[in-house]
Amino acid sequence: MPILSLDPRVNRLQAEEVPADQAPVLVPGDHWPSYQVFHQRRRGEKHSSVGIVHAPSLEIAMAMAKEQFARRGETSNLWVVCTADVLEMDYADEDVFRTTPAKSYRDPAGYKVNDKIEAYKAQQTTLR
Amino acid sequence: MTFSIPSNPLPRYLLQIADDQLVMGHRNSEWTGLGPILEEDIAFSSIAQDQVGHSLAFYEILHQTHGLDNPDQTAFNRPENGMLSSWLVEQTIGDYAFSLVRHWCYDQAVALRYESLAQIQDPNLQALAMKLRGEVKYHTFHAQTWMKSLLQGSEESRLRMLSALKEVWPLALGMFEAWPGETDLMQEPGSQGDPWYPGEKNLQNLWQTRAMESLASWGVEVEVLGLQRLEPVLGGRQGYHSEHLAPLLEEMTSVFRLDPQAEW
Numbered sequence: 001m002p003i004l005s006l007d008p009r010v011n012r013l014q015a016e017e018v019p020a021d022q023a024p025v026l027v028p029g030d031h032w033p034s035y036q037v038f039h040q041r042r043r044g045e046k047h048s049s050v051g052i053v054h055a056p057s058l059e060i061a062m063a064m065a066k067e068q069f070a071r072r073g074e075t076s077n078l079w080v081v082c083t084a085d086v087l088e089m090d091y092a093d094e095d096v097f098r099t100t101p102a103k104s105y106r107d108p109a110g111y112k113v114n115d116k117i118e119a120y121k122a123q124q125t126t127l128r
Numbered sequence: 129m130t131f132s133i134p135s136n137p138l139p140r141y142l143l144q145i146a147d148d149q150l151v152m153g154h155r156n157s158e159w160t161g162l163g164p165i166l167e168e169d170i171a172f173s174s175i176a177q178d179q180v181g182h183s184l185a186f187y188e189i190l191h192q193t194h195g196l197d198n199p200d201q202t203a204f205n206r207p208e209n210g211m212l213s214s215w216l217v218e219q220t221i222g223d224y225a226f227s228l229v230r231h232w233c234y235d236q237a238v239a240l241r242y243e244s245l246a247q248i249q250d251p252n253l254q255a256l257a258m259k260l261r262g263e264v265k266y267h268t269f270h271a272q273t274w275m276k277s278l279l280q281g282s283e284e285s286r287l288r289m290l291s292a293l294k295e296v297w298p299l300a301l302g303m304f305e306a307w308p309g310e311t312d313l314m315q316e317p318g319s320q321g322d323p324w325y326p327g328e329k330n331l332q333n334l335w336q337t338r339a340m341e342s343l344a345s346w347g348v349e350v351e352v353l354g355l356q357r358l359e360p361v362l363g364g365r366q367g368y369h370s371e372h373l374a375p376l377l378e379e380m381t382s383v384f385r386l387d388p389q390a391e392w
Contacts, residue, residue: 032165053167056281059273064167066266067174 006033007054008084035061036086037069038079047079058082131210133367137309138316139194140212141325142253144307144365145241146186147213150203151373152234153179154380158221171270175231178263185256193252200392204384208374209367212307216299218364218373225292228278232271233300237335239264244331247324254319272342279346290353293343301360304332 032054038047050069055061061080070078100106134140156176163169187199196202216234221227242264245257278285306328318324326334340350350356363369 054165055167057273057277060277063270063273064171067171068167071174 006031006084008088032056034083035065035080036083037061037065038081039069039075040077040079041074043076045076047077052083053080131206133210133212134190134194134196135309136194137313139190139196140307140309141313142186142190142194143196144212145238146183146190147211148217148234148303149179149186149238150183151211151213151376152217153177153181153183154376155217155219155221156227156231159224159227164224172227172231175267175270178267182260182263185260189252189256200384201388204381205388208369208377211369211373211377212365212367213369213373214299214303214305214364215361215370216296216303216364218370218376219299220372222292222295223288225278225288226295228271228274229289229292229296230300231267232275233296233339234303235264235267235271236339237300237303237331239268240331240335244324244326247318247320247322249317249319249324275342276346279343279348290348293348293355294353294358297355298358298361301332301358302362302364304328304335305360305362305365307365 034052034054035058036052037050039050040047053061053064053068055064058080061082062078065078065080134143153176156172156179160169160173160176163172183203184199187196187202190196190202191198197205216230219226219230239261242257242261246254246261248254248257275289278289280286310327313325314323314327316323316325340355343350
């Protein structure tokens with residue numbers, strides 16, 4: 001399949017197979033890739049994904065991200081990452097996660113320790 | 129509509145800064161809805177909004193401390209020859225290359241003025257300069273990244289930027305026009321004891337050195353381009369303007385003039 005776009009999100013649509021000889025010639029600069037923007041509210045907190053911007057370079061993506069995603073409220077830092085640099089799983093492989101919800105023994109709620117804690121607390125009170 | 133230009137050097141200087149910001153902000157806002165791409169439209173509009181905000185902050189101080197009329201009256205109810213903005217900011221928006229190069233020249237100069245104003249003794253003005261400096265840091269980052277990208281982009285983008293540069297340069301030099309009272313202000317000691325205001329000639333030299341360094345780093349042969357041989361376009365700081373300011377003021381004040389005493 002020819003590349004339809006520099007933006008992997010467009011390619012994933014697989015909207016229409018374009019014959020190789022009719023595929024548009026991509027000129028860098030004419031068609032801009034997308035960049036994922038991550039926003040950090042305060043120092044020490046995690047950066048969260050907030051959306052995308054289109055830009056011809058990382059630096060311009062940053063210049064755009066500042067106004068698109070840090071116009072309001074608190075911000076201490078931003079990251080921009082070219083969408084094409086993100087390695088993404090294929091949804092066809094979603095089945096690797098299918099049995100996970102059933103594994104309740106991995107869930108901390110699955111441990112019955114509360115009885116033991118209560119018993120220990122009671123014992124401490126009696127001893128005092 | 130009568131207005132007398134402040135005779136004291138400090139308010140006059142602040143009025144020059146405020147008028148530049150007001151007119152620049154108004155001009156840049158003309159790109160809203162017409163920007164080359166959505167993200168840039170929003171970013172450029174936001175910068176324009178900042179600039180009008182900066183002018184308001186200075187008009188406010190001029191009103192409260194230096195006896196000028198309130199910000200609305202000062203901004204919207206003045207004759208053309210009472211405006212002390214430079215010719216650079218009043219020029220029409222042209223194409224995007226022109227507006228970007230102007231934005232780059234202009235905000236580099238604003239950054240220098242705020243850097244120096246942050247050294248003033250007056251705590252209110254010092255605090256204001258420190259606060260606004262952060263916003264201008266983004267303006268210059270935005271301008272630098274575009275300048276670099278387009279000067280190093282395709283042949284077409286490079287040529288368009290170079291031609292805009294030649295057009296903007298003489299106007300940009302006009303930002304540093306000498307003004308009455310300048311030498312008095314240069315004597316005023318700043319918070320560190322040394323004078324805080326270096327004067328227009330020194331500001332221009334500093335601005336020019338930085339600009340030339342940046343241009344050279346993007347591969348522009350400044351000598352070949354002949355920027356050093358261009359003469360400044362003067363007049364703005366004395367209240368003389370090009371044919372572009374009157375229509376701008378006409379449009380900018382059209383709502384205000386419906387009822388000049390209205391409370392907003």
